[in-house]
Structure formats: structure tokens, C-alpha cells
Amino acid sequence: MSALFEVRAPSEESEGTRSQVLRWLKAPGERVAANEPLVELETDKVTVEIPAPASGVLQQILKGEGAEVAAGDLLGHIELDATAAAAPVAQAPQPASANAATAREDAGTRGARDQLSPAVRRLMSEHGLDLNDVAGSGQAGRITAADVLQTVEARRKAGAAAAPAATMPEALPLRRVAHSHMRKRIAEHMVQSLLHTAPHVTSVFEVDMSAVNAHRARERANFEARGAALTLSAYFVAATVDALRAVPEANSRWCEDALEIYETINIGIATAIEGGGLIVPVLRAVESLDLFGIARGLNDLVARARARELTPADLRGGTFTLSNHGTSGSLLAAPIVINQPQSAILGIGKLERRAAVIAEAGAERIVARSKCYVTLTIDHRVLDGADANRFLQAFVARLESWPL
Numbered sequence: 001m002s003a004l005f006e007v008r009a010p011s012e013e014s015e016g017t018r019s020q021v022l023r024w025l026k027a028p029g030e031r032v033a034a035n036e037p038l039v040e041l042e043t044d045k046v047t048v049e050i051p052a053p054a055s056g057v058l059q060q061i062l063k064g065e066g067a068e069v070a071a072g073d074l075l076g077h078i079e080l081d082a083t084a085a086a087a088p089v090a091q092a093p094q095p096a097s098a099n100a101a102t103a104r105e106d107a108g109t110r111g112a113r114d115q116l117s118p119a120v121r122r123l124m125s126e127h128g129l130d131l132n133d134v135a136g137s138g139q140a141g142r143i144t145a146a147d148v149l150q151t152v153e154a155r156r157k158a159g160a161a162a163a164p165a166a167t168m169p170e171a172l173p174l175r176r177v178a179h180s181h182m183r184k185r186i187a188e189h190m191v192q193s194l195l196h197t198a199p200h201v202t203s204v205f206e207v208d209m210s211a212v213n214a215h216r217a218r219e220r221a222n223f224e225a226r227g228a229a230l231t232l233s234a235y236f237v238a239a240t241v242d243a244l245r246a247v248p249e250a251n252s253r254w255c256e257d258a259l260e261i262y263e264t265i266n267i268g269i270a271t272a273i274e275g276g277g278l279i280v281p282v283l284r285a286v287e288s289l290d291l292f293g294i295a296r297g298l299n300d301l302v303a304r305a306r307a308r309e310l311t312p313a314d315l316r317g318g319t320f321t322l323s324n325h326g327t328s329g330s331l332l333a334a335p336i337v338i339n340q341p342q343s344a345i346l347g348i349g350k351l352e353r354r355a356a357v358i359a360e361a362g363a364e365r366i367v368a369r370s371k372c373y374v375t376l377t378i379d380h381r382v383l384d385g386a387d388a389n390r391f392l393q394a395f396v397a398r399l400e401s402w403p404l
Helices: 082-086 098-104 109-114 118-126 145-162 181-197 210-225 232-246 291-306 385-400
Strands: 004-008 019-024 037-043 047-051 056-061 074-079 200-208 252-254 259-261 267-269 320-323 344-348 352-360 363-379
Touching: 037 181, 200 385, 210 232, 210 363, 210 385, 232 267, 232 291, 232 320, 232 344, 232 385, 267 291, 344 385, 363 385
Parallel strands: 267 320, 320 344
Antiparallel strands: 004 074, 019 037, 037 047, 056 074, 200 363, 252 259, 344 363, 352 363
């Protein structure tokens, strides 16, 4: 009897990360080689490519496209017997995925129409349609998502034409953009944090960046020569370490019977990615890094995040989060939703030249200074307003007194 080898989802996921099958790169009956890309999983943060664990024939898909997947779930089977390649594909259980249709070209028209992908099945359910309502344009009459949307639109137009003109609301031009798996997970996470988990409170301070700008102008070329771009974010991360040492409760998580304060500082850097979405790669053990080490670590994380090359491990273990929303022009954002199960999140606004009153030789005068607003949003179960203010005082003090 032919031996079967299991294809499973990664088992190291943590912190509530959920996955969905994005697509299978092979259909049942096709040969696969060990370590060849086999299936893509999309989490709420990254897309993960799962390689084939062994060489053979993909015998069975147990989790079709769009299916929810937990850590360690069985996704399918690979048949190790080489003769399995010659076996009829129809003998293997068939998945409800788009790839399965190409593996059953000898099926009848009705059989192909019954092979609905999860996306098509969801669309038909949402609009109350069944197989008899939709004409399939795919291979052997298979129903596609476009067929369903075309049927829905045709029905909408027919209903609009039949409605009395006096009661028909004005039709506004619009287009529908289906939510990505990442966007849906972000939405769930934000609602859970803000409405169901932590009472949010935000404190706002202003910081003068003159000392940082002077230091950066002097050291930027040196850092680049050593292989790291010196960004303002590196200074913000370094100052965050000082602030967390002053208020260690901000580097914690709430439990019903105790507050767990982390001994290490792992700072997540909120990063917007092209095409929409937000991920938070983590810079670890920041308390052990100097400014150059922080700059080099940030460069690596941000570059891999924007290239979509992060691994699940890069996104786990954060103890505190920094959101530099000012890079896209925002002056102030409050509250920034806390990244659960953390206890606080720091927001950095846009850096701009502002008028400031300074005292010199017993007199006051107005000068232009580079300033930005900084916010700390806290879980009010963990911290009070006075704690948030102490954190921001330490943060601002480090930046405004940066040694030249």
C-alpha cells in the first residue's frame, strides 16, 4: 500500500495569529518535489509559503482555498509511491478549490458546475443564489466569481428598472473592493482592543528635535559608511528605552490576577505596506543596542516588511509598539489602538518648523524650531495619567538633551 506523507500548517504560530489558505500551487494528481513551494497561507500579517515536505504525488487536499487554518492543521497528503502519478485523479478526494477543476477535465458539465471555490460559494450565499441561478463561463461550465457578480448586477438592474421612479433612490457611482484576509483581521483586532479589552486614554506632549537634528546631521554619513541609514525612528526607539526604564509598567501585559512586566524590551514598529495593510515587525532586546545597532535593525525590518519577506517569527514577541504616523503627514493621532496584549503604544507626529518662545539672558524671544507631537495611549487598567506623563517626560527629555 502506498505511503502517505502529511502536509501541515506551521505549528509555531502564537499570540492568536490565524491563517487562511490563499492558494494551492499544485492540484491533486500532480507530482511535487521535496521543498518545492506547495501551498500559500495568508495570516493577518504575512503570506507564508509552505514547501512540500516530501517528493511524490499530491494525493489529497483537505483545506481548500479560503479555508481557515489553525497552527499544525492537516492540509493535505502526499503519496510517496511513485506509481501514484499514473492513478486517475478522480479516485482521490477532491478539494473545493479553483485548482481542482483542472485536475478533473473528464468530469461532466454538471460535475464541473458543482466544483465551487470557497470565494464563489461565499458570494452565492451572500446573494441568495444557487447553481440554477448562475450560468457558468468557466471550463466545462464551471461557475466563477465573475459569473456570480454578473448575475447579481443583472438582477440589480432588472429590479431598478421595475421599481417606481418616484421611490427609486439616486444611484451613486461606486465600486466594491473585497476585504483582504489581512484587512479583516486588522479590523477584528482593532475592534477587540478598543471596544472589548482595554479602556484607552491618550496623553500628548510636544518635543523639540533640534538636538537630534544636529546629531543626525553630524553622524549620518558615518552611519551610512558603516552600512545603516540613520533615520529619526532610530532616535525615537532609543528614547523609548529610557522612557520604559522610567515607567516599566508600560512594558507589560495585563492578566486577571497580576501584571506581567517584561524584563526585555522588544519594540514593534508599525509599518504600512504597499497595497494596504499594516504590520508590526519586532526589533528585539533593544535595551542592549546602541544607536547604530538600532538603526541597522530598523533598516533590515522595514526593508523586508515592504518587500513582503518577513517571517512569522519577525512579528512575534513584541512588548511595546511605536507608530511613526507622522511619516505620512499626520500631526496627531489619538487614540492609536493598543496592539494587544500590550499595555501602551507610542505615536509620533509629523516633524515641522514651529514658532517657539525661548528665554536667553533674562529675555524672551521667538525662534523657529523643529518640533513634533508625541502621544502615549495607555491601557487604563495598567497605567494612570500620571504614569503616561512620566513616560513622555522621560522620552522628551532624552530627545531634547541628545549629546552633541
